[in-house]
Every structure is written in structure tokens, then in C-alpha cells.
Amino acid sequence: MEESTGRILRIDAKQCLVAFQGKTLAVPLAGKLFKKKNRTKRPVAVGDLVRLSTDPSGETRIEEVLPRKNRLARATAGEGKREQVLVANIDQCLLVSSLRHPPFRPRLVDRILTGCEREGIPAILILNKLDLEQQGAGTPAKPPFESAVRIAEFYEGLGYPCLATSSVTGAGIDALRELLRDKVSVVTGLSGVGKSSLLNAVEPGLSLLTSEISDKHLEGRHTTTSSSLIPLSFGGHVVDTPGIRNFAHFQLEARELGHYFPEFREAEEGCAFDDCSHTHEPRCGIKAALEDGRIHPSRYASFLELLSEVQ
Numbered sequence: 001m002e003e004s005t006g007r008i009l010r011i012d013a014k015q016c017l018v019a020f021q022g023k024t025l026a027v028p029l030a031g032k033l034f035k036k037k038n039r040t041k042r043p044v045a046v047g048d049l050v051r052l053s054t055d056p057s058g059e060t061r062i063e064e065v066l067p068r069k070n071r072l073a074r075a076t077a078g079e080g081k082r083e084q085v086l087v088a089n090i091d092q093c094l095l096v097s098s099l100r101h102p103p104f105r106p107r108l109v110d111r112i113l114t115g116c117e118r119e120g121i122p123a124i125l126i127l128n129k130l131d132l133e134q135q136g137a138g139t140p141a142k143p144p145f146e147s148a149v150r151i152a153e154f155y156e157g158l159g160y161p162c163l164a165t166s167s168v169t170g171a172g173i174d175a176l177r178e179l180l181r182d183k184v185s186v187v188t189g190l191s192g193v194g195k196s197s198l199l200n201a202v203e204p205g206l207s208l209l210t211s212e213i214s215d216k217h218l219e220g221r222h223t224t225t226s227s228s229l230i231p232l233s234f235g236g237h238v239v240d241t242p243g244i245r246n247f248a249h250f251q252l253e254a255r256e257l258g259h260y261f262p263e264f265r266e267a268e269e270g271c272a273f274d275d276c277s278h279t280h281e282p283r284c285g286i287k288a289a290l291e292d293g294r295i296h297p298s299r300y301a302s303f304l305e306l307l308s309e310v311q
């Protein structure tokens with residue numbers, strides 16, 4: 001039996017594609033790893049390094065998932081929550097939003113940012129469909145998110161780099177290519193914001209499927225149906241992912257949550273109680289920061305939403 005290491009490129013219903021010694025192998029999702037019942041939706045994720053074995057008949061199997069450097073993971077919706085690892089072993093997360101059509105969603109952005117903070121994954125905001133803003137199309141989000149410039153000011157103030165792009169006019173595409181170069185990146189965000197279109201623009205010839213958003217729901221149609229790790233000709237890899245509508249934490253403790261909002265970390269030191277929930281307690285550092293403007297109400301709203309979901 002021969003053993004060696006491969007990297008998961010894509011996972012389908014019954015098999016996955018694994019990069020191995022310069023080739024792409026189709027490997028069945030079968031074997032002891034897949035029989036264990038636990039609280040993880042699937043034992044492997046795109047980006048995982050796996051130990052493969054090939055038996056004398058030439059059948060290749062996944063024996064083991066090697067330890068992950070990091071992972072972007074969320075809780076599945078509904079009863080009996082399980083953990084879904086969206087992607088593993090990445091250098092950075094590009095969180096794509098469109099400015100209009102679909103409109104900017106600060107709650108979703110903040111949720112995903114906390115998922116990155118939890119794992120120490122650097123996050124960059126990509127503000128796409130700049131052309132629609134310049135045309136004055138659609139309804140802008142409410143202040144302070146009414147324009148790319150204002151959104152960038154807001155999130156750069158918190159330490160997250162931002163880049164405005166348009167896959168239609170080409171604005172920001174060269175800069176996006178530089179961000180992706182020689183790194184393993186994941187591109188995530190709501191369906192229809194233009195994730196696949198942006199990757200097609202940075203890497204001509206990629207031909208990822210894209211489609212118009214629905215006028216009725218002002219949301220994408222989940223055109224990308226499964227994540228895939230794509231090698232880039234100019235160096236690096238990127239994982240295109242299906243759009244996500246929500247991001248909830250799996251097994252998070254209430255006390256941890258504030259650590260994943262960078263501007264809360266310092267303010268938390270002002271809380272009188274070690275186990276302050278920052279909701280009703282007197283002498284709360286977060287409440288004080290909210291009052292004097294060091295914490296924005298939009299971020300506090302995201303915090304409260306996530307806090308209400310902590311099991």
C-alpha cells in the first residue's frame with residue numbers, strides 16, 4: 001500500500017477531486033473516515049491536506065485529514081446544529097459585497113468577519129459593482145454604508161482593508177489580482193454579489209459560471225453550487241464558493257464573542273465585571289464606548305444579534 005499527501009480541490013456528492021503529484025484524482029467519499037458520526041457535516045473540506053492510500057488494485061482512498069492551519073466554519077441552520085467547514089488552510093478571506101443590487105448587508109459582513117477573527121484569518125472587504133453606484137442605479141444602503149467610500153472608511157477604521165471593484169468597468173481588478181497573487185484565498189459573500197465574475201475578470205479564460213440576480217428577491221440564484229480551489233496562472237490559489245445567506249457560529253461561548261470585534265477588545269477592559277455580557281450590566285466598557293462613539297451602533301447591533309444565538 002502506497003501512501004502520500006494530496007489537497008482537496010472540490011467535493012461533490014459521492015467523490016472529491018484531489019490534487020496529487022501534479023494530477024487531479026477523483027477519490028470516493030468512502031472509508032472509515034466517513035462512517036464516524038459526529039457533529040461535523042463532512043469530515044473533509046476544500047483546502048484540506050489529506051493522507052491518501054492506494055491499494056494494489058489502484059483504488060485511492062482518503063485515510064486521514066492532516067491538521068488544519070485554520071478553517072472558516074459556520075453552524076448549519078435548523079435543529080441539531082452541526083459544524084460546516086467552508087474551507088480550510090487559507091491565507092486570507094476576501095469578503096465580497098455589492099454596493100447595490102443586492103444591497104450592502106452590514107450584519108452579514110460583521111458575522112463573517114467574526115468567523116475570520118475567531119481563526120485569525122486576515123479579512124479584506126471587496127466592494128463590488130462600483131459601476132452601479134457611479135450610475136446612481138438602485139437604492140443605496142443607509143448611512144454610514146451609502147457609498148463605497150463611506151463603507152471603506154468605516155471598515156478600514158476597524159483595521160480591515162477594503163477595495164472597490166467592478167467586473168464590468170475593470171475598476172480595481174489589477175489591485176485584486178495583486179491581493180490574490182501567491183496566496184491561498186477564499187472568496188465569500190452573498191449570492192449574486194459577483195464573486196465568480198470577479199475571478200473571471202482577474203483570470204481571463206477561467207469561465208466560471210455566473211448569472212443574473214433575481215429581480216424579485218434582489219439576490220443571486222446560487223449559481224456557484226460547490227466550492228472549488230482554483231490555481232491562478234499568476235501564482236496562488238483561490239477558492240470560489242457558493243453564496244451564503246447567513247453565517248452563524250458553531251459552539252461559541254458568550255464571553256468569547258467580544259474578542260472577535262477588534263474595537264471591542266480595548267473597550268472590554270473597562271467593564272466592571274469579568275463576565276460582563278455588555279447588555280444590562282452597570283459600568284460596562286462597551287456601553288461607554290458606544291456612547292462616546294468609539295463603537296458604532298451598527299457593530300453593536302451585529303454583536304447583539306450574534307449574542308442572541310449563543311447556545
Ligand SMILES: Nc1nc2c(ncn2[C@@H]2O[C@H](COP(=O)(O)OP(=O)(O)OP(=O)(O)O)[C@@H](O)[C@H]2O)c(=O)[nH]1
Nearest residue numbers: 166167192194195196197210211212222223224243
Ligand atoms: N453591474 C455589475 N454587475 C456585476 C458586476 N459583477 C458581477 N455582476 C453581475 O452580477 C450577477 C451575479 O454575478 P455572479 O458572479 O454570478 O455572482 P456570485 O457572487 O458568484 O453568485 P453565486 O455564485 O450565486 O454566489 C451577474 O449578472 C453578473 O454579471 C459588476 O461589477 N457590476
Ligand SMILES: [Mg+2]
Nearest residue numbers: 195196223224
Ligand atoms: Mg458564483
Ligand SMILES: [Zn+2]
Nearest residue numbers: 271276278284
Ligand atoms: Zn461590558
